[in-house]
Amino acid sequence: VSNHGSEQVVARVNARLASFLAHKRAQADLLSPRAAELVDAITALTMRGGKRLRAVAIYAGFRAVTDASASAAMSGVPEGVLQLAAAIELLQSYFLIQDDWMDDDEERRGGPSVHAALAQRHGQAKLGASLAILAADLAVGFAFELLQSTEFPGQRAIQARLTFSEMHFEVVCGQQLDLLGHPDVTLTHHLKTGSYSVRGPLQLGALLGDASAEQLHALERFGRPVGLAFQLRDDLLGTFGDSRATGKPAGHDLREGKNTALVAEAREMLTEASRARLLRVLGQRDASDADIAALTADMERSGVRARVEARLNAHIEEAERALDQSPLSTSGVALLRELLGRIVVRDH
Amino acid sequence: VSNHGSEQVVARVNARLASFLAHKRAQADLLSPRAAELVDAITALTMRGGKRLRAVAIYAGFRAVTDASASAAMSGVPEGVLQLAAAIELLQSYFLIQDDWMDDDEERRGGPSVHAALAQRHGQAKLGASLAILAADLAVGFAFELLQSTEFPGQRAIQARLTFSEMHFEVVCGQQLDLLGHPDVTLTHHLKTGSYSVRGPLQLGALLGDASAEQLHALERFGRPVGLAFQLRDDLLGTFGDSRATGKPAGHDLREGKNTALVAEAREMLTEASRARLLRVLGQRDASDADIAALTADMERSGVRARVEARLNAHIEEAERALDQSPLSTSGVALLRELLGRIVVRDH
Numbered sequence: 001v002s003n004h005g006s007e008q009v010v011a012r013v014n015a016r017l018a019s020f021l022a023h024k025r026a027q028a029d030l031l032s033p034r035a036a037e038l039v040d041a042i043t044a045l046t047m048r049g050g051k052r053l054r055a056v057a058i059y060a061g062f063r064a065v066t067d068a069s070a071s072a073a074m075s076g077v078p079e080g081v082l083q084l085a086a087a088i089e090l091l092q093s094y095f096l097i098q099d100d101w102m103d104d105d106e107e108r109r110g111g112p113s114v115h116a117a118l119a120q121r122h123g124q125a126k127l128g129a130s131l132a133i134l135a136a137d138l139a140v141g142f143a144f145e146l147l148q149s150t151e152f153p154g155q156r157a158i159q160a161r162l163t164f165s166e167m168h169f170e171v172v173c174g175q176q177l178d179l180l181g182h183p184d185v186t187l188t189h190h191l192k193t194g195s196y197s198v199r200g201p202l203q204l205g206a207l208l209g210d211a212s213a214e215q216l217h218a219l220e221r222f223g224r225p226v227g228l229a230f231q232l233r234d235d236l237l238g239t240f241g242d243s244r245a246t247g248k249p250a251g252h253d254l255r256e257g258k259n260t261a262l263v264a265e266a267r268e269m270l271t272e273a274s275r276a277r278l279l280r281v282l283g284q285r286d287a288s289d290a291d292i293a294a295l296t297a298d299m300e301r302s303g304v305r306a307r308v309e310a311r312l313n314a315h316i317e318e319a320e321r322a323l324d325q326s327p328l329s330t331s332g333v334a335l336l337r338e339l340l341g342r343i344v345v346r347d348h
Numbered sequence: 349v350s351n352h353g354s355e356q357v358v359a360r361v362n363a364r365l366a367s368f369l370a371h372k373r374a375q376a377d378l379l380s381p382r383a384a385e386l387v388d389a390i391t392a393l394t395m396r397g398g399k400r401l402r403a404v405a406i407y408a409g410f411r412a413v414t415d416a417s418a419s420a421a422m423s424g425v426p427e428g429v430l431q432l433a434a435a436i437e438l439l440q441s442y443f444l445i446q447d448d449w450m451d452d453d454e455e456r457r458g459g460p461s462v463h464a465a466l467a468q469r470h471g472q473a474k475l476g477a478s479l480a481i482l483a484a485d486l487a488v489g490f491a492f493e494l495l496q497s498t499e500f501p502g503q504r505a506i507q508a509r510l511t512f513s514e515m516h517f518e519v520v521c522g523q524q525l526d527l528l529g530h531p532d533v534t535l536t537h538h539l540k541t542g543s544y545s546v547r548g549p550l551q552l553g554a555l556l557g558d559a560s561a562e563q564l565h566a567l568e569r570f571g572r573p574v575g576l577a578f579q580l581r582d583d584l585l586g587t588f589g590d591s592r593a594t595g596k597p598a599g600h601d602l603r604e605g606k607n608t609a610l611v612a613e614a615r616e617m618l619t620e621a622s623r624a625r626l627l628r629v630l631g632q633r634d635a636s637d638a639d640i641a642a643l644t645a646d647m648e649r650s651g652v653r654a655r656v657e658a659r660l661n662a663h664i665e666e667a668e669r670a671l672d673q674s675p676l677s678t679s680g681v682a683l684l685r686e687l688l689g690r691i692v693v694r695d696h
Contacts, residue, residue, distance in 0.1 A: 028521060031539060034528060035521040098485070102478040122528075130450040130527055133481060137446070137488075137520045144492045145513040149506070158497070165493040172485045173376060173383040179478055180382060180470075191379060 005063075005077075006056045006338055012077045013055040013085040017046055020086055024142060041114050041135040042142075046093045049109035053230075053343060054092060054201045055085035060339050061205025064332025065215045080150050080208045087146035087164075088201055094139035095171060095196075101132050102179065103256055107248060140168075153210040160207040167200035178259070185264045186228070193234070194227025198343070214327045221322040222336060229315035230343050232308055235260040237348065239296060240305065245347040251292030257283025261311070265304045274298035316344055353411075353425075354404045354686055360425045361403040361433040365394055368434055372490060389462050389483040390490075394441045397457035401578075401691060402440060402549045403433035408687050409553025412680025413563045428498050428556045435494035435512075436549055442487035443519060443544075449480050450527065451604055455596060488516075501558040508555040515548035526607070533612045534576070541582070542575025546691070562675045569670040570684060577663035578691050580656055583608040585696065587644060588653065593695040599640030605631025609659070613652045622646035664692055 021043045028035040059081050099105070100113035107113060112120065114135055119128025147164050151157075174192025182188050202219045211219070237246050238253035239262050246252075253260050266278055274295075281287045281295050299305055319340055323333050369391045376383040407429050447453070448461035455461060460468065462483055467476025495512050499505075522540025530536050550567045559567070585594050586601035587610050594600075601608050614626055622643075629635045629643050647653055667688055671681050 027517070031518065031521050032525055032530065032532075032535060034530060035524060038521070038524055098481060102481070127527060131524060133446060133450070134520050134524050134527075138517065140485075140488065141513055141516040141520070145509075148496065148509040148513070161493075161496040165489055165496070168489045169375070169486065170379065172482050172489065173379050173386070176383060176386055176479060176482050177380055179475060179482075182380065182382060184380075187380060 006059065006335060006342075009056055009059045009077050009081070009085070010052045012082055013052055013089065014047070016082045016086045017089055018043075020142070020146070021046065024138075038131065038135045038138050041118060041132070042090070042093055042097075042139050044111070044117070045096065045108065045114055046089060046139075048111055050089065050092070051342070051346065051348075052085070052089065053339070054088040054197060056335075056339055056342070057198055057201035058085050058088060058205035058208075060332060060335040061202035061211075061219055062209040063205075063335050064202075064219060064328040065206045065209040065211035066329060066332070078208070080152070081205065083146050083150040084201075084204050084208065087143045087150070088196070088204070090139045090146065091143040091168070091196065094136045094143065095175075097132050097136040097139065099175070101129055102175075105248075105256075150208070152208055156207045156210060160204055163200060163203050163207065167196045170195040181259050185259055185261055188259070189228060189231040189261070190224075193231040194224065197230050198227040199223035212327065218322060218326040218328055222319050222326075225315040225318040225322070226340060226343060229312050229319065229340075232261055232312040232315070233344055233346065235262050236305070236308060236312070237346075239299070242347065251287070251289075251296065254282055254292055254295060255285050255287050261308050262299060262304055265307050266299055266302075269302050269304050269307065270298055271302065274302060312344065316340065354407065354683060354690075357404055357407045357425050357429070357433070358400045360430055361400055361437065362395070364430045364434045365437055366391075368490070368494070369394065372486075386479065386483045386486050389466060389480070390438070390441055390445075390487050392459070392465070393444065393456065393462055394437060394487075396459055398437065398440070399690070399694065399696075400433070400437065401687070402436045402545060404683075404687055404690070405546055405549035406433050406436060406553035406556075408680060408683040409550035409559075409567055410557040411553075411683050412550075412567060412676040413554045413557040413559035414677060414680070426556070428500070429553065431494050431498040432549075432552050432556065435491045435498070436544070436552070438487045438494065439491040439516070439544065442484045442491065443523075445480050445484040445487065447523070449477055450523075453596075453604075498556070500556055504555045504558060508552055511548060511551050511555065515544045518543040529607050533607055533609055536607070537576060537579035537609070538572075541579040542572065545578050546575040547571035560675065566670060566674040566676055570667050570674075573663040573666040573670070574688060574691060577660050577667065577688075580609055580660040580663070581692055581694065583610050584653070584656060584660070585694075587647070590695065599635070599637075599644060602630060602640055602643060603633050603635050609656050610647060610652055613655050614647055614650075617650050617652050617655065618646055619650065622650060660692065664688065 021039060025036050025039040025043070028039045059077065062078065062081050096108060097114045100108055101115040105113050106116040115129045115132035118131040119125045122128055122131070147161065152160050170191045174188055174195070177188045178192055199220065202223045203216060206216055206219050235253065238248070238258065238260065239251065243250045263282065267275070270278055277291070277295055277298065281291045323336060326333065369387060373384050373387040373391070376387045407425065410426065410429050444456060445462045448456050449463040453461050454464040463477045463480035466479040467473045470476055470479070495509065500508050518539045522536055522543070525536045526540055547568065550571045551564060554564055554567050583601065586596070586606065586608065587599065591598045611630065615623070618626060625639070625643055625646065629639045671684060674681065
C-alpha cells in the first residue's frame with residue numbers, strides 16, 4: 001500500500017468500474033440478450049489492465065486543493081472522485097478502441113484489441129470494426145453519463161463539464177493531426193495525450209474540491225509538462241520497451257510508422273546510412289526483427305534516445321518546480337509527486 | 349409559414365446550428381488550421397439538408413406541456429429549445445456519419461457521405477473512414493456539450509440528461525442488432541429510430557417545460573407509435589421512394605440487403621418464384637435496375653407494400669387516439685398533429 005492512498009484509489013475505482021459495467025450489462029440484456037455483447041467488449045478491455053493513472057490524477061487534483069485535515073477526516077475516497085475516475089477510464093477505453101482500429105493494432109493490454117476480437121468472433125473484418133465503433137460509442141456515452149451524475153460544489157459543475165468537453169475535443173483533434181502526420185509532434189502530443197491524461201483529470205479533481213483560481217493555475221503549470229513527459233515516456237516504451245511489460249511487440253511504433261518524438265529527432269540526428277534505414281523500415285509492418293534491432297541500435301548510438309530522455313527530464317524538472325511553494329496542500333503535493341513517479345518511471 | 353410555428357423553429361434551429369458550428373470551427377482553427385477540417389465535414393453534412401423533425405418534436409413536446417397563453421406571450425422559440433434541438437441534430441449527424449460508413453453508403457442528403465468525401469480528399473479509404481469516425485466523435489461531443497449547457501427548470505436537468513443517455517444507449521444497441529440482422533425488426537426499429545427520432549425529443553422538450561408525470565406519460569403513448577410509423581415510412585421510402593426526393597438511388601435498401609419491415613413481410617408473403625428473386629437480389633450491390641423493378645413489382649402485387657402501409661396507418665391511428673382527451677395543451681396537440689403529418693406524409 002502506498003503512502004499517499006493511490007493504491008486504495010485504484011482498487012476502489014476498479015470496483016466501481018466493475019459494478020457500473022455490470023449494471024449496464026443488465027440494462028443491455030433487458031433490451032436484447034445480444035446487446036450485452038458490446039458491454040462485454042468494453043468490460044473485457046477496461047478490466048484487463050490499465051494503470052488507472054488518470055483516476056489517480058483526479059484523486060491527486062482533489063487532494064491537492066482540499067484541506068489535509070478535512071481529507072484525513074473523510075473515510076476513504078469521495079464518491080465524486082470515484083464517479084469521475086470511472087468516467088475518465090471509460091473515456092480512455094473509447095479512445096483505445098478507436099485508436100486500435102485506426103492503427104490496425106491487433107493487441108492491447110495483453111489481449112486482442114476490441115475490433116480484432118469482434119472480427120474474429122463474427123468472421124468478418126468490417127463487421128468487427130463496425131461493432132467495435134459501436135462499443136466505443138457506448139463507452140463514451142457511459143463516460144458522459146457518469147460525468148453528468150457527479151455532484152460538484154456550488155457552480156463548479158458547469159466548469160467541470162466544459163473541461164470534459166474541451167478535453168474530448170482536444171484529444172479528437174490530436175488524433176486527427178496524428179493520422180495526418182502533422183509535423184509538429186509536440187502539438188499533437190499536447191492535444192492527444194496531455195489533455196486527457198494529466199491536465200484534464202487534475203482540473204476535474206480540483207473542481208470537485210472547489211479549487212481557487214490560484215490552485216487551478218498551479219495544477220495547470222504542473223500538468224502541462226507532466227502530460228508531455230507522459231507522451232515521451234510512451235514513445236520511449238513503444239520503441240525501446242520490453243514487450244513482456246508493454247503488451248506490444250518490440251519496435252511496435254516503428255513498424256506502425258508512428259510519428260513519435262524519437263522519429264522526429266532521428267530524422268535530424270541519424271547518419272545518412274542510418275537515416276536511409278529509418279526511411280526504409282518505418283511503417284513496414286513486416287520489417288524483420290534484425291532491421292528493427294539495427295534501427296534501435298542506431299537511435300541509441302546517435303544520441304536520439306538520450307536526447308528524448310533529456311527532454312523528458314527537463315519536463316519532470318519543470319513539473320517539480322511547479323510544486324515548490326505552490327498553493328496546494330502538503331498531502332496533495334506528495335500525491336502529485338507520487339503520480340509523477342508512476343508516470344515517468346513506468347515500464348508499460 | 350405553418351399555423352403552429354414549426355417553420356419558425358426550423359429556421360431558428362438552422363441559424364443556431366450554423367453559429368454553433370462556426371464557433372467550433374474557430375476553436376479548432378486555434379488548435380491547428382488542419383483541425384478545422386473535421387468541423388467542416390460535420391457542417392457540410394448537418395447544413396446540407398435534414399428535415400429537423402427531431403427539432404420540431406422537441407418544440408412540440410415543450411409546447412404540449414406549457415400553458416398556451418404563456419407560450420403565446422413568449423417572444424419566439426425559447427433558448428432551451430434551440431439548445432436541445434441543436435444537440436439532437438448533431439447527435440443525428442454523428443449517427444449518420446457512422447451509419448454511412450458501416451453500410452458503405454457513398455451518398456447522403458444529395459451529396460457525398462462524410463467518409464466518402466474524406467476518402468476522396470485524402471486518396472485513402474481507411475484514412476477517410478478514420479477521419480469520418482473522428483468527425484462523428486466531435487459531433488457527439490458537441491451534442492453532449494449543448495445538452496449540458498441547457499438550463500432546465502428545478503431538478504429536471506437530471507431527468508433530461510438520463511433521457512439523453514438512454515436514447516444514445518438505445519440507438520447504439522439498435523444499430524448493433526441491425527448490423528447483426530436481428531430477426532425482430534420491430535425491436536430493432538423501436539431502439540434504433542423510435543428512441544431518438546420521436547420519443548426522446550418529445551420527452552426532452554416536455555422536461556424543459558416542466559411537464560407533469562401525466563403529461564410525460566401521454567407523450568410517451570403518442571411517441572411510441574409515431575416512432576414505429578416513422579421507421580415504416582423510412583422503409584417504404586427506401587424501397588418505393590423517388591430517388592430525386594430521397595437523395596438515394598431507387599431500391600437502395602434492397603441492394604443494401606437491409607432487414608426492413610418490407611423484407612420481413614416479403615419473406616412470408618411472396619410466391620415461391622418471387623421469394624427466390626428476393627433471395628437472389630437482396631444485398632447485391634450490383635443488382636440490375638430490371639431486377640430491382642421486378643422485385644418491387646412483386647412486393648406491390650403480393651400485398652407486401654399494402655400490409656406495411658396498413659401497419660403504418662394503425663400506428664398513426666394509435667398516435668391520434670393518444671392525443672384525444674390528453675392532459676396536453678391545445679396548441680401543443682395541434683403541433684403534435686402537424687408533426688405526425690410531417691413524419692408520415694413525407695417523401696424523403
